[in-house]
Amino acid sequence: KKQATYDQYKTIYEQHIYPVIGKRNLITIKQYDIQQVIAKMNDKGLSTWTMKHARKIMHIAFERAFKDKLIAENPVVEIEIPKKQAKPRKTITASELKILFENLKNTRWYWAFQFMLVTGLRRGELLALKWSDIDYENRRIIVDESNSVSGLGDTKNSKVHYVPLSERAIYYLSKQKEMLQNEHNPILYNLELQKLDLIFPAENGTLMKPDSLNSVLDRINKKTGLHITPHMFRHTFVY
Secondary structure, eight states: OOHHHHHHHHHHIIIIIHHHHTTSOGGGOOHHHHHHHHHHHHHTTOOHHHHHHHHHHHHHHHHHHHHTTSSSSOTTTTOOOOOOOOOOOOOOOHHHHHHHHHHHTTSTTHHHHHHHHHHOOOHHHHHHOBGGGEETTTTEEEEOOEEETTEEEOOTTSOOEEEEOOHHHHHHHHHHHHHHHHTTOGGGTOHHHHTTOBSSOOTTSSOOOTHHHHHHHHHHHHHHOOOOOHHHHHHHHHO
16 A cells, blocks of 8 residues: 555554454454444544545455454454435635635745646645646646655556646746746756656755645635635635
C-alpha cells in the first residue's frame, strides 16, 4: 500500500478497532464482535465510507489468519454496514471565492488556486504537475503523478488520466510562469532544479509540501471566517 493508505488504515485500527477487539484472543472473536466494532463507529456518527474501510481492514487481517489456519472461519464475512444518506459535498460559493481571491491576490499562491478551480485537480496532482504534462496541441493535461506526505507517487487510483485544458487554464499557466519569473524562482536557472520541471514549486524551487496549501488556506480562513479546504476546489469544479 501507499504510505498515505497505510497511515489511514493504521489510524482507523488504532481509533476504532483496537479499543473493541484489540486485546481479545484471536480465536474468541466472532461475527457479533466484529459487528460491535461497526455499531460503535455508527454510534459516533462516522461515515459509511469510514465504516466500510474498517470492515475491509478487519477482513484482510482475519482472512490472513484463516489462511494460516489460526482460526476456523473469517468472522468478518457478511458484516453489515448501516446505510446513511450521503452528506452533500461542500462547494465554495461565488461570494466566498471573491473573499478568498482578494486575500490571495498579492501572494505567490494566487494562480495555483485559480488553476485548481478551473481544472478540478487534487492537491497532490497540482503540486506534482510538470510543464511537460501540459499537452497544448491536444488541449489537455496529463495527470500521472501525485505529491503526498511520502513524496511523489502514483495518482489516487494509480492510473493516468486526462483533464481538458481550457483557455482560462492556459491563461493561468502563463500568469504562473510570469510569477515565477518575477520572484526569480531558482527552478528557472538552477540546472538541477530545472530537471524537476515543476509548474507550482516552492519558493526555493523544490517540490512543495502538500500541507503548504492547507496552511495558506488556514491563515485566510482564520482571518476571514471562511472554512475552505483544498479538496473543495475539486467539488466546486465538478458542480
